[in-house]
Amino acid sequence: MKTPDFAAVRAEFPRANDKLWLGAAETHPFSIHHLEAIQRYSEFRAYGPGDDRHSYTPEMQAETKARFAALINAQPDEIAFVQSTTDGENIVLAGLGLPAAGGNIVIDDLHFEASKYLYTRLADSGQIELRVVPHRDWQIDMADVEAAIDDDTSLVSLALVSQVNGYKADIKRISDIAHAHGAYLYTDIIQGVGATPI
Template identity: 40%
Template sequence: MTSAMAPLAARLSASPTDTALPNKAAFFPAGITYLDSGSTHPVSTGARAEIDRYLRHRALDPAERDYKLDEDGVRAKFATLVGADVDEIAFTQSTTMGEQLVLAALGLPEPGAHIVTDTLHFFGSFPLYEELTRLGCKVTWLRPKDGRIPIEDIERAVTPNTRLVAVSAVSTFNGFEHDLARITRIAHAHGALVYADIVHAAGCIPIDLHASGVDFAACASYKWLMGDFGLGFLYARRDRLAALKRTQEGYYGISEFQSHAYPLDPPGDTVADYAFAPTAMGHFAYGTYSHMGVAALTWSLDYILTTGVARIQAHAQQLVGHLKQELPRLGYKLATPAEARSPMVTCIYPGARKTLKPRLDAAGIEMTVSDNRFRASVSVFNDMSDIDRLLTALGRA
């Protein structure tokens, strides 16, 4: 092994027990200051090593002949991370797919059905609820006040005919965090159910789905779970499953199967006898899902659980706390509430993409810059020098 390859090999063999923060050693040096984990989290060296093992197995490498993909273990780790039971967790392709599966299972759209949501929910769901309105549902949109959705507004919006309250636990727009337990108490008191998008919560802030009481939740794995595209999780409370409408019949949800169609099969009155598992997988599973995503999470979820979400959050809060303090001094308008516990800071800035993006590109800084706002999101590999570099590149507003 050459000396140039030695550091790479050491990083690839790094164990999830390496939990000191910041942890730059667990990620490949990119030659940039990366402040965009809220969009796409970099793949760690440990997760890449697991993916490489899986790919060698798929390539029939004799050295990986005994490799086993740990699907059940990954679902169990995620359940532990978010305060759920493994039988309440199903694989899904993405957060959006999870949300739409929940709506379909509730029989939505249905003319006259009342749904409460807000404009700090994922903007990709805006068309979804607008289409439900077009199809006869009544959707109440709550608007933020000072970057927050007041709980009193939710109390006023939820009525005895409300079917569903759908929110993002943490807003992708500005990091505002809902009090899921209070929302659930309000909704349940009126006979409504609660769906939570937890893609900006799982892995970066402590979350306990059982304690919150929410009925359904979904997230992808390519953000704070440090996984990849094409794999996510759908949570459904065990006591809600029996009342849901089955809208698809997936092979991966079958717990019992006996064919009567092939030679030497036992005789039967149908082509097959089967039963669906009384679990989230039994109700929501379709067919195959991203095996490379499972391989990545085999390492990443171990890393997150070993490091501890509270420690990950505390590290991020040091960094975003400095941004919240310094950005207004430079003349930037914060859109993120001061008390937000998420690892993101958003500022409103007219013409941000046109004016600020060239400065950031020149400084080698990658983060979300939209037409009229920008968002910095930090993770376990970021340190205060990254934050200072951003502040210097931005300069005065």
């Protein structure tokens, strides 16, 4: 495997000239390539195709879905484009009929802040019981997760890799526990994609 040209990669990120960025999901510097892609996409959304604006053809969307699916061991027809991870999580909740389904939802306190807000808001409205598994020295104890999940649990929602500190959850084990109680599992994988096998 060829060694990357790290100087060229670093040059793509102007803000990296004076800072080291270790977190890459919640808030991060854009690369020049990223900035140009967003500008092209914004022009397409504002003006539509034409005048050298990108058209984002169905073929390009299919290729993107296929590449991302391969990265996360999924099928292309399981991939949907959403504006943000939080939008995706809201769509999942609506699709599952939550919170109307009642019961409880289990999260951990290393989950993404916007997700924690979403579930806290649902709990504050009286629509669900929210169970937040606390961290112990910035790690989640599996015994605490198992104790929080019961037969009234509708959903277990957590991040594969926490944007708080990089803690990696044991998704397989948590999935087995959730499914043994008839609960769904939602996993925010964005912080781990490309760095952690999915």
